[in-house]
Amino acid sequence: MLGLIFGVIITLTGAAVGYFYAPSQEQRILYAIITFLISVILLFLIKKIEKTEFQHFWGGLIGFILGVFISYLLIKICPINKLWIKNFISVILPLTGLYFGIDKSEWFRPSTIKSIFKERKETIAVKILDTSAVIDGRIADLCETGFLEGKVLLPSFIMNELQQVADSSDSLKRQRGRRGFDFLEQLKKCSNIDFKIIERDYPDVKEVDHKLLQLAKDLRAKVITTDFNLNKLAKIQGIKILNINELANALKPIVLPGEKIKAYILKEGKEKDQGVAYLEDGTMVVVDNARKMIGQTIDITVTSVLQTVAGKMIFGRYEP
Secondary structure, eight states, X not given: OHHHHHHHHHHHHHHHHHXXXXXXXXXXXXXXXXXXXXXXXHHHHHHHHHTOOXXXXXXXXXXXXXXXXXXXXXXXXXXXXXXXXXXXXXXXXXXXXXHHHHHTGGGGSHHHHHHHTSOHHHHHTOEEEOHHHHHHOHHHHHHHHXXXXXXXXEEHHHHHHHHHHHTOSSHHHHHHHHHHHHHHHHHHHOTTEEEEEXXXXXXXXXOHHHHHHHHHHHHXXXXXXXXXXXXXXXXHTTXXXXXXXXXXXXXXXXXXXXXXXXXEEEEEOSSTTOEEEEOTTOOEEEEETOGGXXXXXXXXXXXXXXXXXXXXXXXXXXXX
């Protein structure tokens, strides 16, 4: 509420200054409107700058300079005779450039500017590894089969997080972390990709996931992960994700109702006379009339297939 009152006072004061200090009485309304608009833009800039990290001021400075340069060209090239139009252009364009320069500061980073002059193919091919994808290990198999190619980057802060997992007091976490380093060694030896560790960090950003997404924005790269929450966060921010779990689900064999498949009944289900089995790819199969067949491989008839967030579930029936 206090901020709103402050904003109203500033804009009204700006309009009053334009009104009372106009060159003539005929131009008072016009100058009041101009100074009112400038006051509104300044308020937006102040609010934007308050939330801006120091690293984004580089883009703001470039945007401001471009705004000054464009306003200068417009005034010189276009036949503008009225002084108030020249003043308006001279103020509005630099302020607009400053605002959008801060908002789109990643456009002015040296790495982004450099990528403009490179081939489009190289830019599209950049991918960044998440900790979950490294520990999962299937990324190494994808590389060996040739389905993964181009530049694959591992940020130094992801390497540090992986090291923390490998040094954990929890034996399970420690084992997973060390296994992740083994998979990284496989990626280094893979000839299908250009694997590199990139030394870049964002000290002002605390969360590793947020650092990863910021890096993906700066490099216009895709993120390889198995993290469901990171997947959702990236989609909100417009960052492309290569989710290994989604790929695995897409590659599972298609089973249609009425088909017969073999399944090993591992345990009993929740409902009466149900048994539960798992296919080789990990797909869960719920089988009616199969509770008595636990520990045996049987032929079942598929009745339906359900697609869930976690993957596919197959429902079937055992007919003795």
